[in-house]
Amino acid sequence: MKLILSTSNIMTGGGPSVIRQATTDKSNVELINSLRSNFQASQQLFAPDATATYPSWTRLDNGALYIPAIDFSQPGLAEERSQYDITVKLFYLPGIPASRRCAHTREAIDLVLKELHADSIDLLIVSFPGILFDAEDDSEEEVSSENGSEEPDDFDSIIQTWKTLEGLQEKGLISQLGVAEFGSERLARFLPHTKVKPSVDQINLKDCCVVPKSLILYAKQENIQLLTHNDCMDILPCGTTRELLGPGEKGAGILGSTPDANDGLQGDVEPQWVVKYTAVVKDRGVVENKGYFALADVGNCVKARS
Amino acid sequence: MGLLALGTALDWPEAKKCADQVRKWGIEQLLANWRRARGKERDALLWGDEVEYLVVAVDEETKKARLSLAQADILKSLARDEALWKSGNSPPPQNKDHEGEEPPTFHPEFGRFMLEATPGEPWGIDFKDLLKVESNMKWRREIAKAHMAPNEYPITLTTFPRLGTKDDYIQPYYPPSGPALRSQFVPDEIANPHIRFPTLAANIRTRRGRKVELNVPVFKDINTADPFKDPTVDYDLHHWPEDDDVRNGAAKDDHVYMDAMAFGMGSCCLQITFQAKNMTEGRKLYDQLSPLGPILLALTAATPIYKGFLVDTDVRWNQIGNAVDDRTRGELGEAPLQNDRWRIPKSRYASNSTYISQDPRLRKEYLDPDLIVDEDIKKRLMEGGMDDLLATHFAHLFIRDPLVIFSEDLEELDLSKADHFENLQSTNWQHMRFKPPPPEKSDIGWRVEFRSMEIQTTDFENAAFCIFIVLVTRAILSFDLNFYIPIQRTTENMETAHARNAVLDQKFYFRKNPFSPRSRRHHPQPAQSASNSQVSSATSSAYNTPPPSPPLGPVESEYDLMTISDIINGSASGSFPGLIPLVESYLNSLNVDVETRCSLASYLDLIRKRANGTLWTGARWIREFVASHPGYKHDSVVSEEICYDLVKAVDEMSVHEGKNGTVGWELLRGRK
Numbered sequence: 001m002k003l004i005l006s007t008s009n010i011m012t013g014g015g016p017s018v019i020r021q022a023t024t025d026k027s028n029v030e031l032i033n034s035l036r037s038n039f040q041a042s043q044q045l046f047a048p049d050a051t052a053t054y055p056s057w058t059r060l061d062n063g064a065l066y067i068p069a070i071d072f073s074q075p076g077l078a079e080e081r082s083q084y085d086i087t088v089k090l091f092y093l094p095g096i097p098a099s100r101r102c103a104h105t106r107e108a109i110d111l112v113l114k115e116l117h118a119d120s121i122d123l124l125i126v127s128f129p130g131i132l133f134d135a136e137d138d139s140e141e142e143v144s145s146e147n148g149s150e151e152p153d154d155f156d157s158i159i160q161t162w163k164t165l166e167g168l169q170e171k172g173l174i175s176q177l178g179v180a181e182f183g184s185e186r187l188a189r190f191l192p193h194t195k196v197k198p199s200v201d202q203i204n205l206k207d208c209c210v211v212p213k214s215l216i217l218y219a220k221q222e223n224i225q226l227l228t229h230n231d232c233m234d235i236l237p238c239g240t241t242r243e244l245l246g247p248g249e250k251g252a253g254i255l256g257s258t259p260d261a262n263d264g265l266q267g268d269v270e271p272q273w274v275v276k277y278t279a280v281v282k283d284r285g286v287v288e289n290k291g292y293f294a295l296a297d298v299g300n301c302v303k304a305r306s
Numbered sequence: 307m308g309l310l311a312l313g314t315a316l317d318w319p320e321a322k323k324c325a326d327q328v329r330k331w332g333i334e335q336l337l338a339n340w341r342r343a344r345g346k347e348r349d350a351l352l353w354g355d356e357v358e359y360l361v362v363a364v365d366e367e368t369k370k371a372r373l374s375l376a377q378a379d380i381l382k383s384l385a386r387d388e389a390l391w392k393s394g395n396s397p398p399p400q401n402k403d404h405e406g407e408e409p410p411t412f413h414p415e416f417g418r419f420m421l422e423a424t425p426g427e428p429w430g431i432d433f434k435d436l437l438k439v440e441s442n443m444k445w446r447r448e449i450a451k452a453h454m455a456p457n458e459y460p461i462t463l464t465t466f467p468r469l470g471t472k473d474d475y476i477q478p479y480y481p482p483s484g485p486a487l488r489s490q491f492v493p494d495e496i497a498n499p500h501i502r503f504p505t506l507a508a509n510i511r512t513r514r515g516r517k518v519e520l521n522v523p524v525f526k527d528i529n530t531a532d533p534f535k536d537p538t539v540d541y542d543l544h545h546w547p548e549d550d551d552v553r554n555g556a557a558k559d560d561h562v563y564m565d566a567m568a569f570g571m572g573s574c575c576l577q578i579t580f581q582a583k584n585m586t587e588g589r590k591l592y593d594q595l596s597p598l599g600p601i602l603l604a605l606t607a608a609t610p611i612y613k614g615f616l617v618d619t620d621v622r623w624n625q626i627g628n629a630v631d632d633r634t635r636g637e638l639g640e641a642p643l644q645n646d647r648w649r650i651p652k653s654r655y656a657s658n659s660t661y662i663s664q665d666p667r668l669r670k671e672y673l674d675p676d677l678i679v680d681e682d683i684k685k686r687l688m689e690g691g692m693d694d695l696l697a698t699h700f701a702h703l704f705i706r707d708p709l710v711i712f713s714e715d716l717e718e719l720d721l722s723k724a725d726h727f728e729n730l731q732s733t734n735w736q737h738m739r740f741k742p743p744p745p746e747k748s749d750i751g752w753r754v755e756f757r758s759m760e761i762q763t764t765d766f767e768n769a770a771f772c773i774f775i776v777l778v779t780r781a782i783l784s785f786d787l788n789f790y791i792p793i794q795r796t797t798e799n800m801e802t803a804h805a806r807n808a809v810l811d812q813k814f815y816f817r818k819n820p821f822s823p824r825s826r827r828h829h830p831q832p833a834q835s836a837s838n839s840q841v842s843s844a845t846s847s848a849y850n851t852p853p854p855s856p857p858l859g860p861v862e863s864e865y866d867l868m869t870i871s872d873i874i875n876g877s878a879s880g881s882f883p884g885l886i887p888l889v890e891s892y893l894n895s896l897n898v899d900v901e902t903r904c905s906l907a908s909y910l911d912l913i914r915k916r917a918n919g920t921l922w923t924g925a926r927w928i929r930e931f932v933a934s935h936p937g938y939k940h941d942s943v944v945s946e947e948i949c950y951d952l953v954k955a956v957d958e959m960s961v962h963e964g965k966n967g968t969v970g971w972e973l974l975r976g977r978k
Contacts, residue, residue, distance in 0.1 A: 011895070012786045012822065079348075087897055123897070200897070209904040216900075226900040278895050283350035284583055285431030287784040287895045 001265070002064040003245070003254075004111070005294040007034040011287050028235045031274065031292050035244055039252040042068030055254065067245070067254060076116035077279055077289060084279045084288070086121045088112050089180070089202075091235050091274040094129035098157030100272065102164045104295070108275040109173060111293045116279060124165065125178035125202050128158055132233055133181040133203045159193045166196045178202060180229065184218040191222060202227045236271040241296050245269070255298065267299030313712030315505040318512035321711045328708040331719045332726035333683055336700060336742065337690040339724055343743040344585055349751030351780075352428040352581040355772045357443055358574035358761055359421045359450060359460035362953050363477045366457070370946055371953040372477040373419035373466050374458050375495060380421060383453040384412045403441055410446040414498050417572035419476070421450055421460060428581070431780065433902040440769035440905075447765060447960065459957050462761045462768070464573045464622045464924075467611040467949045470564060472538055488517060488546040489566035491538070491613065496568045502710050506733075507567040509709045510632040517548045520569050520628045521561035525616035525806070525929075529941040533559040538613065562615045569612070570629020570655070573622040574761040576606070578772050579741070580779055581751045587783070588752035589663040589696070592740045594782045595775075596658060597789045597816065598885075599737040599758040600799035601873055604808040605916055606760040606771060608924030614949075616932060616942045619804040620925035621760060623737075627653040630735065632709065647705075648678045654706055657800040658736035659793060660699040667822060671861040672792045680705050703734045722746070737800070758800075763924055763956050764963050764974065770909035777906075778885055781892040787820045791865045807926060810919045813867035818881060820888075874917035886914050915976060922973040930972070931955065 010030070039057075046056040054060055059069035077084060090108050092101055105126075113119060168174050178200030182190065191197060201224050205211065211226065219226050245255040247263045256264035272295045279289040316324065363374040390396040391409060408426025415422045423446040429435045450460040468475045470491035484494030486504035488511065497503045511517055524534045539557045543549040548565075557563035582588035607620035631653040635641035639649045652659065659674050677698070684701035688694065708729040715725055724745050731739075739755040756775055762768045781787065795815035802812045868882060876884025889910065893903070915921040922930070932938050937947045944952075955969045964974030971978055 011784050083348075085897075203900070205900070209907065211900050227897050228900055228903045230894050280896060283430065284783075285351055285780045285896070287780075287892065290895050 001298050003269075003296045003298055004064050004066045005035055005244075005292075005296065006066070006068070006070055006115075007031070007038045007291040007293075008070075009289045009291055010034040011290050028232050028240075031235060031276075031294070032240060032244065034292065035294070036250065036252075039068060039244075043252075055252075058254070065254075067252060070115070072114050076118065079281070081118050081120075083281055084118075085123075085282055086112075086116065086118060087123045087125070087278045087280070088121045089125040089127060089229075089231070089276045091127045091231070091276075092129055092161070093236065093271055093273055094234055096129075096270075096272055098154075098161060101157075101161045104273045105161075105164055105168065107295065108273055108293065109168065112275060112277045113173075115291070115293075116277065116289065120172060121174050121277075123176045123178055123200060124168075124174045125180055125200060126161065126165065127180040127202075127231070128161070129233070131181045131186070133183055133205075155189070158190065162190075162194055166194070169196050176200065178227075180204075180231075184212070184215040187215075187218060187222070187224070197222065198224060200225045200227050202229045204229050204231065231276070235274050236294055236296075238269060238271060241269050241271050241294075245296075265298055269296050269298045271296040312501070313714040315501045316711045316713055317505070318509045321509055321709070322513070322707060324711050324716055325707045327716060328711055328726050328729055329680075329683065329704050332708075332728075332730055333686055333700070333704065334719060335721060335724050335727040335745075337687065337692070338721040339727070339742050339745045340692060340696075341690075342745065343752070346743060346751050347584045349581050349583055351431045351583075353430075353776055354424055354428045354579050355439065355443075355768070356422055356424050356575075356577045356579075357446065357462065357765075357768055358415060358576075359423070359447075359462055360417075360466050360574060361419050361421060361454065361458055362461045362466070363455065363458045364950070364953065369950045371468075371950045372475055373417075373469065374455075374477050375418040376454065376458065377414060377418045377421060377498065380450070380453050381412060381414060384449070387453070404438075404445055407438065407442060407445075410442065410449060412446075412450065414500065415571075416498055416503055417568060418496060418498050419466070420572065420574065423447075423450060429776075431776075433898060433906075436773050436776070437902055437905055439772060440765055443765035443768055459953070461953060461956055462574060462763055462765075462960065463953075463956055464575070464609040464760050465569075465612065466572070467944050467952060468614045468946065469572060470538075470566075470569060470613040473946060483543065483545045483549075485546075487511075487566045487568065488548045489568070490540050490543050490549065490552075491564060492566050492568045496566075496572070505710045510567060510630055511548070513632045513634065513707065513709070515634055517551050517556070517565045518567060518570075518629050518631055519551070519556050520564040520612075520625050521558040522564070522612050522625060523618040524560055524562050525610070525618045525942050526560075527616065527940045527942050529939055531941075534561075534942070535559060536561065536563045536615075539563055562612050562617055564613060564625075564629075567629045570622070570626035573609070573626055575622075575757065576759040576761045576768055576771060577755060577757045578759075578775055579753050579755040580776070581753050583751075585752045586664070588740060588754050590665060591754045591779055591782065592738050593661045593663040593665065593668065594787065594789050595754065595756050595779065596661070596738050596793070597791055597796050597799075598775075598778065599657060599756070600796060600803045601814060601816070601870060602756075602771070602775070603737075603758040603760065603800065604803035604812070604814070604870055605874070605913070606762060606923070607803070607809060607926075608760040608762065608928070610806070610925045610929050611932070611944050614944050616929065616944060618806050620806050620808060620923065621804055623758065623800065624804060626735070627655040630655050632707070650678055650705065651676070652797075654733060655735035656737075657797050658738045659797070660695075660702055661790070661793060662695050662699045662740060664693065664695060667788050667790060669790070669858065669861060672790050674793050677702055678705050699740070704730055706730055706734060709733055760924070763970065764960050766963050766974065767912060770912045773906065773909050774885075774889070774913050777889045777892065781885075781888045784892050784895070785820075785888065786822050787888070788822050789817050789820055791815055791817050792861060795865065807923075809870050809916065809923050813869055814873065815865050816868045816873050816882070817865045819864070820883070871918045875914055886910055886917075912974075916973075920976050924973060927970065927973045928952065 042057040049056040054065060057068045059066045165177050169177055176199040177196055179198045180202040182201050201219060242255055245252045246257050247253050254264055255269055256266055259268045274292060274294040276292050280287050361374045361376055363372050410423050410426050413422040425442050447460055480493035480495040482489055482491055482493050486494040486508045536557055539552055541552055582591055603621050603623060609622040610616055610620055633650055634646055636643040636646045637650045659677055661668055661672055679698055679701045683704045684697045687697035687700060722745055737758040741753040743750050743752060759771055799814045802808060802814055805812050872882055874885050876882060876887050931952055932944055932948055935948045937945055959970035962968040964971035967978035
């Protein structure tokens with residue numbers, strides 16, 4: 001079964017949990033805290049129903065359990081679409097086969113469009129697992145994922161994924177595409193394989209004033225905007241997901257404490273992707289709506305990795 | 307300062323007789339304009355900063371720095387060039403750094419030794435615009451300098467350290483004790499000669515019934531006399547009836563005494579005006595920025611010297627309040643009320659006393675229960691359709707008398723203008739100002755002005771504070787932040803901000819939790835099991851109405867005393883998130899390019915370090931400069947020699963900005 005986790009609008013609903021102290025480095029605190037606080041707020045709205053298969057504050061729809069339930073009929077944005085810049089960042093997660101990305105991309109974008117009542121997005125940035133930009137030597141480190149057994153994301157699968165994105169761009173669903181954490185070498189290797197060039201390369205820098213000159217020059221030459229971000233690489237690890245959804249004190253009480261336990265849904269849980277969306281009122285600089293969706297497989301639908 | 311109208315200005319007894327007419331007409335103009343503009347929607351964020359300069363003439367030979375009264379000549383020369391650019395006969399002062407930017411504009415100010423400069427066109431929220439602010443400010447300084455004599459400099463000190471001393475601190479020299487100001491320290495020629503200014507000063511004095519009175523506690527150094535009796539006060543002057551003021555005890559022991567509008571209105575400030583999306587957003591920003599006024603005042607503190615003495619306060623605010631205080635003894639509560647209607651607790655220049663947003667979070671406990679309001683005016687505004695809160699606000703501003711009235715304007719009421727409204731609106735110098743769109747310019751929206759900050763010595767700092775406030779407004783709107791505290795606490799904070807080194811030593815009332823309770827757009831439907839997913843949306847019996855919001859606790863539990871660092875950087879306990887982390891969190895939600903983020907980081911870093919004491923305020927730096935000057939005798943006296951060196955140092959700072967251990971590193975860099 002698919003689990004669709006959502007935060008709703010974290011700008012007005014998140015409170016202290018989404019504000020990080022300036023001293024903490026990049027992290028996934030914002031995602032985890034805002035998911036948790038959205039779960040808690042939704043739980044409070046519903047009387048528990050012991051007879052239901054799933055908690056009353058969730059909803060099963062088409063084989064996907066929405067945690068919490070979402071009423072998509074509410075308007076997503078206060079003004080019409082043209083007033084906004086909508087940016088979406090899609091995190092492909094480590095350990096998930098690249099072959100699923102085509103479907104995942106579509107799935108994630110559909111959810112965002114449905115949530116915002118929009119028919120297109122302005123910028124889609126994709127984050128490939130295992131690529132980490134290092135400002136010190138202008139070469140990306142290829143980091144292995146949590147359990148160390150995975151190969152870093154290979155170049156061919158990036159190009160394959162990009163073709164999917166180019167297709168969505170062609171259909172008018174996305175105006176501009178972007179990548180994250182690409183150094184100049186990777187960009188140079190990547191660009192010849194693209195029909196639609198990325199307009200954006202998003203890099204995470206502890207001190208953003210230290211950007212390698214080679215990257216600045218190359219990006220300028222190729223007309224790629226260098227943007228900053230502070231998201232972390234492995235934004236939603238399996239363990240965190242189980243903790244979020246499990247029976248514990250801080251959990252949502254949906255999953256069992258372990259794959260075999262009887263205190264919730266049984267089976268392994270495997271996060272597939274996370275998507276972050278932001279709608280900013282263009283000429284006023286106001287962030288009106290920002291949130292996350294995450295999709296995890298649980299139980300028998302955790303597919304074997306080919 | 308806007309355009310200066312010309313006409314026949316009425317002296318006080320005449321002006322007083324017309325006060326009711328001006329107020330009435332002003333209110334009718336306000337109503338007409340409010341009706342016209344209340345539906346204005348979707349205005350972009352546009353904002354502008356105002357930087358004010360002292361013009362200082364330096365005499366290298368005698369090692370003297372004097373205020374130069376050259377404002378008119380400089381403005382004339384600037385206007386001549388501007389006319390040339392506009393007519394296309396000469397290229398505007400463009401250079402490659404300012405491509406596409408309109409040349410800045412310069413304006414007169416109260417003091418004839420002052421200049422004000424604004425960007426040629428307002429800024430937007432495009433981050434490219436934010437990056438232009440600092441270089442534009444530098445450009446303004448260059449242009450201003452280019453139109454001055456070679457030995458004159460535009461200096462961004464709030465006050466000239468030796469304004470009003472016995473020596474020739476102005477150039478050209480004029481003796482004090484003129485008919486308009488009747489000051490024993492400054493001549494009438496110190497003020498802009500436009501009829502508005504001497505009239506303003508004279509009418510304030512006449513209405514008040516004596517000269518204005520500024521007593522600033524002296525900073526007691528080891529060799530300062532005890533008690534300190536201001537040695538510059540002349541008790542034997544007999545030119546004007548007002549010369550009796552000092553014989554009647556106007557000058558207080560242990561205080562530096564000043565007696566003219568120029569000591570206040572001759573101060574340089576850093577003010578920002580924002581255009582809001584609509585009236586509702588403007589009213590919200592007015593309320594939410596109000597509690598920040600005293601915090602930013604303390605954080606920008608830069609005014610430790612008056613009339614050649616170190617004083618025991620760090621900021622200019624109350625001195626300006628006293629310098630334009632037109633209240634009678636009756637209104638002040640020093641004598642029974644005779645001809646006046648109310649006792650009025652604050653000067654026309656003071657912290658603001660109203661909240662105006664129709665915001666469900668605005669509790670009535672936050673309002674000032676003792677607010678003085680002209681009930682007739684409020685009634686008229688409400689009859690005209692205005693809501694209670696906004697009507698109260700304007701009926702509060704309109705308790706004052708108009709000070710400068712031109713007889714030509716009293717012939718006919720023109721509802722398409724705002725002159726009578728502005729007569730009162732713009733002589734209520736509160737730390738926030740809510741500005742209706744000007745009737746003659748349909749492209750301008752509702753605006754809010756943030757007025758408490760002190761000017762900083764360098765354009766880097768001035769840009770940093772402006773941009774910080776701009777980003778705070780965006781964070782307020784994006785996170786729907788709530789900074790409400792009872793408005794009297796803000797008044798108290800304003801006083802607290804005056805204390806020497808308040809930025810580190812004092813605590814300020816501030817709201818503990820700036821977040822609003824979760825407002826949910828989505829109302830989840832009940833759960834559906836796989837088997838009944840088609841029908842269950844109709845059976846929403848499990849749906850509870852949301853629990854009623856917890857009853858509001860006592861107002862006193864909502865706020866606490868916090869240090870400036872707690873407010874800016876977040877409290878150590880983590881209970882208050884801090885304005886900088888809020889701004890950072892806002893920025894993290896946007897697409898910001900690397901170069902911009904780097905500049906913004908350097909601005910935010912300055913604010914952060916000013917708040918936590920790593921970097922000094924201007925006030926502290928000036929104090930240390932004086933204290934370590936070989937000519938200082940630890941008697942509180944800031945001599946001509948020290949003043950000269952200070953002015954030179956400040957000018958050098960505006961160029962080198964404390965880089966590589968140059969002067970001022972303590973307030974700009976934190977290390978040599």
